[in-house]
Amino acid sequence: MTERDVIARLIDVSIGFPANDGAVDTVVDRLSLTIRAGERIGLIGASGSGKSLTALSLLGLVPPPGVIVGGSVEIQGTDILSDSVSNQERLRGGTIGMVFQEAEAALNPVMTIGAHLEEMIRRHRPTETGRWRRIAVDLLEKVDLEPIRTLKSHPHRLSGGQRQRALLAIALAGDPDLIIADEPTSSLDVLTQARMLGLLDNLCRERALALLLISHDLGVVSSLVDRVVVMLAGAIVEEAQTQDLLEAPLHPYSESLVTSARQTGSSKTHPMGHPKSQSGCAFARHCPRREPECEQNLPDLIVLNGGGAVRCPIVAAEVDQ
Ligand SMILES: Nc1ncnc2c1ncn2[C@@H]1O[C@H](COP(=O)(O)OP(=O)(O)O)[C@@H](O)[C@H]1O
Ligand code: SF4
Ligand SMILES: [Mg+2]
Structure with a gap:
């Protein structure tokens, strides 16, 4: 690469x-x-x-x-x-196309799904703006939504699963x-x-x-x-x-x-818990392998010889022996 x-x-x-x-x-x-x-x-x-x-x-x-x-x-x-x-x-x-955690909050409630798709295509694929509807219909079909009805729908008219799929179509619209x-x-x-x-x-x-x-x-x-x-x-x-x-x-x-x-x-x-709430390893309180030094400083993320990385000096030493 x-x-x-x-x-x-x-x-x-x-x-x-x-x-x-x-x-x-x-x-x-x-x-x-x-x-x-x-x-x-x-x-x-x-x-x-x-x-x-x-x-x-x-x-x-x-x-x-x-x-x-x-x-x-x-x-x-x-x-x-x-x-x-x-x-x-x-x-x-x-x-980068983003499918946000809260589909409802990520969509503008006063805009139809079609308007969301049109806006993405206009902004990110300006030369294809003239055929935005064709692209939008293809994308909605790809995500298993009935295209004509969905284009005209406002977000609240869709079920949770349909909204997530509409969000995926909108994320894909920017190519x-x-x-x-x-x-x-x-x-x-x-x-x-x-x-x-x-x-x-x-x-x-x-x-x-x-x-x-x-x-x-x-x-x-x-x-x-x-x-x-x-x-x-x-x-x-x-x-x-x-x-x-x-x-x-x-x-x-x-x-x-x-x-x-x-x-x-x-x-x-x-x-x-959060990084600042404890000084040592964030898993120390629950870890069956804890040593006294685990609670002193946050361990570094150690890159392993065989690929991958682990934030635990005890495990890393065993793996890379
Ligand atoms: N608006 C905020 N004000 C203060 N702290 C926040 C706010 N949003 C997120 N945090 C803090 O950032 C942490 C990480 O949030 P987040 O990335 O949303 O976690 P995750 O997606 O893994 O559930 C939260 O536990 C919270 O403590
Ligand atoms: S550093 Fe490793 S052994 Fe120590 S508490 Fe954290 S995970 Fe467990
Ligand atoms: Mg989250």
């Missing part, structure tokens, strides 16, 4: 919120992530671990009063944090290279969930799209992605090929997720 294959890259990104004492509470801590063309990555972690903010930072959309306090965000080689707002907008939608899907199925029933995941899978394959699939449930993402990134309390604790993670998770936190996925078919994560 060359640098040209890189679609998006976060380098040591930290995100914080102002605290009462005038300081900043860090909620994402020096996070680095590279997404290459056609690659499918699962971002897993408990609710509150920083997954959505990480995804939003890729689009330069961290909601105020949240702020990116360190690091850089590159989209196709451009540092978007120092770039003009108009270029950020071009990259957002044109390079992006990367789709970020943030918990795209968490509000859906099991059957509707499976349908949405099947659609994502097919569309990514057909269009050779890269995918960043975010979930608090390892069971949901593992069948769709090549690589899994596990987050805990604002930091990456393990990165591994999906198969390796499922067969031999390294970080004790990943191990607990895999064990519960094996037992129940689903590994729902539980909130674990």
Whole structure:
């Protein structure tokens, strides 16, 4: 892979919120992530671990009063944090299509689905504006929505599953290279969930799209992605090929997720606190392998000789022996 294959890259990104004492509470801590063309990555972690903010930072959309306090965000080689707002907008939608966690909030309630699609096509594919309707109908068919009725519908007229699929069609309308899907199925029933995941899978394959699939449930993402990134309390604790993670998770936190996925078919994560609320390893209080030094300093993310990375010096030393 060359640098040209890189679609998006976060380098040591930290995100914080102002605290009462005038300081900043860090909620994402020096996070680095590279997404290459056609690659499918699962971002897993408990609710509150920083997954959505990480995804939003890729689009330069961290909601105020949240702020990116360190690091850089590159989209196709451009540092978007120092770039003009108009270029950020071009990259957002044109390079990266986002399916937001809250489909209802992501859509404008007074605009029809057709108007949303038309706007995306006008903005990101201006030469094709004249045939926006044809493109929109094709996209709605692709996501299994009845096109003519859906074009005229306002978001509140659609069911939760239909809204998620409409959001996916809108994300695809900008002809992006990367789709970020943030918990795209968490509000859906099991059957509707499976349908949405099947659609994502097919569309990514057909269009050779890269995918960043975010979930608090390892069971949901593992069948769709090549690589899994596990987050805990604002930091990456393990990165591994999906198969390796499922067969031999390294970080004790990943191990607990895999064990519960094996037992129940689903590994729902539980909130674990934030980077600032403890000084040492964020998993120390729950870790069966804890040593006294684990509670002193946050361990580094250690890149392993055989590929992958783990934020635990004890496990890393065993693996790289
Ligand atoms: N508006 C906000 N004000 C203060 N803290 C926030 C705000 N939004 C998010 N956070 C903090 O950032 C953390 C990470 O949020 P988020 O990225 O949404 O987590 P996830 O998507 O993994 O559930 C949350 O646990 C919360 O503490
Ligand atoms: S650093 Fe210590 S507490 Fe943290 S995962 Fe490793 S062994 Fe467990
Ligand atoms: Mg979230």
